[in-house]
Each structure stands twice: as structure tokens, then as C-alpha cells.
Amino acid sequence: MKTTIANVSEFEGKTVTIGAWLANKRSSGKIAFLQLRDGTGFMQGVVVKNDVEEDVFNLAKNITQESSMYITGTIVEDTRSPLGYEMQVQEIELIHEAVDYPITPKEHGTEFLMDHRHLWLRSKKQHAVMKIRNEIIRATYQFFNDNGYVKVDPPILTGSSAEGTTELFHTKYFDEEAYLSQSGQLYMEAAAMALGKVFSFGPTFRAEKSKTRRHLIEFWMIEPEMAFVEHEESLEVQEQYVSFIVQSVLQNCKLELETLGRDTSKLENIKAPFPRISYDDAIELLKEKGFTDIEWGEDFGAPHETAIAESFDKPVFITNYPAEIKAFYMQPHPERPEVVLCADLIAPEGYGEIIGGSERINDLELMKKRYEQHELTGEAYNWYLELRKYGSVPHSGFGLGLERTVAWLSGVDHVRETIPFPRLLNRLYP
Numbered sequence: 001m002k003t004t005i006a007n008v009s010e011f012e013g014k015t016v017t018i019g020a021w022l023a024n025k026r027s028s029g030k031i032a033f034l035q036l037r038d039g040t041g042f043m044q045g046v047v048v049k050n051d052v053e054e055d056v057f058n059l060a061k062n063i064t065q066e067s068s069m070y071i072t073g074t075i076v077e078d079t080r081s082p083l084g085y086e087m088q089v090q091e092i093e094l095i096h097e098a099v100d101y102p103i104t105p106k107e108h109g110t111e112f113l114m115d116h117r118h119l120w121l122r123s124k125k126q127h128a129v130m131k132i133r134n135e136i137i138r139a140t141y142q143f144f145n146d147n148g149y150v151k152v153d154p155p156i157l158t159g160s161s162a163e164g165t166t167e168l169f170h171t172k173y174f175d176e177e178a179y180l181s182q183s184g185q186l187y188m189e190a191a192a193m194a195l196g197k198v199f200s201f202g203p204t205f206r207a208e209k210s211k212t213r214r215h216l217i218e219f220w221m222i223e224p225e226m227a228f229v230e231h232e233e234s235l236e237v238q239e240q241y242v243s244f245i246v247q248s249v250l251q252n253c254k255l256e257l258e259t260l261g262r263d264t265s266k267l268e269n270i271k272a273p274f275p276r277i278s279y280d281d282a283i284e285l286l287k288e289k290g291f292t293d294i295e296w297g298e299d300f301g302a303p304h305e306t307a308i309a310e311s312f313d314k315p316v317f318i319t320n321y322p323a324e325i326k327a328f329y330m331q332p333h334p335e336r337p338e339v340v341l342c343a344d345l346i347a348p349e350g351y352g353e354i355i356g357g358s359e360r361i362n363d364l365e366l367m368k369k370r371y372e373q374h375e376l377t378g379e380a381y382n383w384y385l386e387l388r389k390y391g392s393v394p395h396s397g398f399g400l401g402l403e404r405t406v407a408w409l410s411g412v413d414h415v416r417e418t419i420p421f422p423r424l425l426n427r428l429y430p
């Protein structure tokens with residue numbers, strides 16, 4: 001019977017065959033312990049010299065790291081392993097012998113590992129991070145589908161900029177100039193006017209010259225957009241959504257969180273509602289915390305966000321930033337037009353901003369004025385304004401950065417480990 005490591009609990013006491021690679025090995029004269037991986041998980045195979053044919057034991061003793069095989073044996077309980085089971089091996093059929101696998105069980109430097117990302121992905125830790133990423137994606141679809149949202153796919157090649165013009169990747173589009181999408185938002189606003197509540201999930205691109213542990217050049221964003229939904233209502237959706245993905249990961253990725261040594265007590269109380277602090281109060285808080293130079297009107301950097309987050313044990317919304325430092329499309333505060341109806345959601349433990357969102361300007365004349373003030377031109381000018389011309393309604397939306405969320409929940413400190421093949425300032429390979 002062929003099965004996978006993920007399913008061995010169904011086969012206790014039975015003999016099964018698994019297609020696997022050798023992750024690691026220990027052996028003595030009489031017994032060999034094979035650390036097996038098959039993509040679905042990791043499991044130990046025990047080969048006892050006296051219980052198997054001589055050639056099987058010799059193969060087990062000499063098999064090299066990352067060689068592939070069909071391995072057959074009896075599944076038995078093993079309370080010491082996180083999986084709870086191991087295999088008492090009877091037979092091994094070598095498929096392919098790997099020679100000189102470069103990533104050995106010893107420590108390697110980050111650049112070396114990044115150069116071998118195509119192989120590094122096989123390691124236990126990277127496997128766990130990818131499984132957590134997958135669970136966040138799965139839970140995202142579940143949350144929005146269960147709440148009446150329609151998935152809409154905005155284009156990647158665009159003629160417009162959503163988040164400012166300095167970070168665009170330019171490309172040729174036959175005879176025209178095009179960009180890689182920074183955000184699907186403008187298109188999602190059009191979609192919300194057609195479908196009510198929508199969400200997107202796709203790659204976005206920013207030619208940011210930032211070399212930090214939170215910035216990727218290509219990252220994936222989840223962007224919901226909701227017609228007839230005002231700022232405060234949008235914050236409620238955001239806290240429900242983030243709570244849902246955190247609780248889903250806790251429930252469905254226990255083994256992975258354990259592999260990563262994640263302190264899950266810090267995640268368990270991540271349940272809505274989340275605290276809110278205004279930009280004004282955040283400035284005061286920062287001053288109290290020793291950032292004496294900061295002045296109203298300045299944007300926050302990573303150290304500021306971390307300091308603010310330290311005061312809370314849940315993600316915190318920083319609301320109502322100065323209009324000057326935010327995107328052109330944000331709705332002004334009705335009593336204080338110098339600030340906008342927006343919020344950034346800052347993750348705890350120093351993982352930084354995971355969501356940026358706002359209510360959108362729905363008045364045609366004001367939107368035209370903003371286009372002028374921001375010196376924006378381009379393809380979106382007409383169609384985006386037309387959304388305000390025909391049955392304009394209050395609407396809000398937000399974007400959650402997948403990789404920063406994966407970093408937070410996994411407890412890894414750099415986003416380069418949260419995406420299979422990271423695109424970084426100095427890296428387009430592999």
C-alpha cells in the first residue's frame with residue numbers, strides 16, 4: 001500500500017510504501033536511523049541489521065543525503081517524535097542517488113543558502129514556513145468566500161500607478177509604456193461597484209531601494225474592496241479577517257509552529273477587537289518613549305512602528321494619518337481635512353505594518369483636485385474618475401501583505417524566507 005507521511009496515522013501496525021528523500025541519517029553497526037521526507041512531512045525510518053536482508057542494511061548505511069527511494073516498512077507509534085509515528089523499515093528501493101548535496105546538516109551562511117534556494121526549500125524549517133504560508137492563503141479564501149466576497153483578478157500589466165510613481169517597474173507594452181502593478185486597488189474599486197464585496201490575491205511589484213527585513217521587490221497582496229462600507233466598518237472586517245487567519249494557523253499548523261519553535265502563547269490571544277490609536281496619539285506616545293525629535297506630519301519608520309506595537313499585545317491600528325504622507329485616493333476626515341480616514345495595522349513583536357487601508361474619496365471634484373495636486377496623469381485618469389461619476393458610493397478597502405504576515409506567524413525575522421523565490425534588491429536568482 002502506497003501512502004504519504006502526512007497520512008501514516010491511518011496505518012499504524014500496517015506495512016506501507018512511501019516515496020521519500022533522505023534528509024539526514026545516523027547509523028551504527030547494528031542500526032540505522034533515516035530521517036525521511038516526502039513533501040508532506042518528515043518521519044524517521046529505523047533499519048535494524050538483524051531484521052532485514054544484508055543488502056538493505058548496507059544500502060541504509062551508505063545512502064547519501066537527498067537520494068530518493070521507495071521505502072517499505074511497518075508504521076509504529078513513536079511518542080518521542082512530533083509526528084507520533086516512525087517506520088520499522090523492511091525494504092528500500094533506491095530511485096536516484098544524490099552525490100555531494102551542497103546543503104549539509106552543518107550551518108551555512110545566508111548568502112549561500114539564498115544561492116541554493118531551489119534546494120534550501122527542502123529543509124524542515126523552510127518546509128514549515130511554506131506550509132504556514134499555504135494555510136494563510138487557504139484561510140483567506142475561506143474567510144472571504146464565507147462572508148459573501150467575490151474573488152476578482154486585477155491585471156498585472158497596467159498603465160497606472162496606485163501608490164505613487166517613484167517605485168514603478170517600467171516595461172514596454174508594444175509601442176506603449178506599461179508598469180508592473182504596485183497594487184490592484186484601483187481596479188478593485190471598479191469591481192466593487194459591479195460586485196459589491198470583492199477581494200484579490202496576486203503579486204505586486206515595487207522598485208523600492210529598501211534593503212530591510214520587511215521589504216521585497218515582488219510580494220503578494222490580498223486586497224478586499226467593499227461598496228457601502230465606511231472606514232470604521234472596514235476596520236472591523238480587518239480585525240475579523242486577521243483573527244481568523246491567526247486562529248486557523250494555530251489550529252492547522254501545530255507541527256509546523258513546533259518545528260519553527262514559535263512561541264504560540266503570543267498568538268493565542270490575537271482575537272478581535274484590536275486596539276486603535278490615532279496618529280496624533282501615536283506621536284505623543286513616541287515622544288514619551290524617547291523619540292523626542294519626531295514631529296507631527298512625519299511618517300513612521302520601522303523603529304517607530306516597533307515602539308508603538310510594544311505598548312500592545314495585539315495588532316494595533318494607527319488611524320487618521322496626515323493626508324500629506326498618504327496616497328491620493330484617501331477620504332479626508334469630515335471634521336479635520338488635514339488627516340485622512342485610513343489605518344495601518346501594525347503586527348506585534350516588531351513585525352511591522354501588515355495592512356494599509358482606507359476609505360476612498362467618492363466625490364468627483366475632490367478626486368480631480370487630488371490628481372492635480374499629486375501631478376498624476378496616465379491611463380487610469382478617465383476610467384477611475386468615471387467610477388465617481390455614475391452612482392458614486394462610500395467605499396473602503398485594504399491590502400494585507402502576505403509575506404509580512406507569514407513572517408509574523410512563523411516567527412522568522414526576514415521576509416526572504418516567507419516566499420519560495422524572493423526577489424530582493426540584489427537578487428533575481430534563482
Ligand code: 4AD
Nearest residue numbers: 183185215216219223353354355356397398399401
Ligand atoms: O500600504 P500599502 O502600500 O497599501 C496599498 O498598496 C493599498 N493600495 C492597499 C489597498 O488599500 N488595497 O501596502 C499594503 C501592504 C503593507 O501593509 C505591507 O504589508 C505590504 O503590503 N507591503 C510590502 N510587503 C513586502 N515588501 C514590500 N516592499 C511591501 N510594500 C508593502
Ligand code: MG
Nearest residue numbers: 344353355356
Ligand atoms: Mg502602507
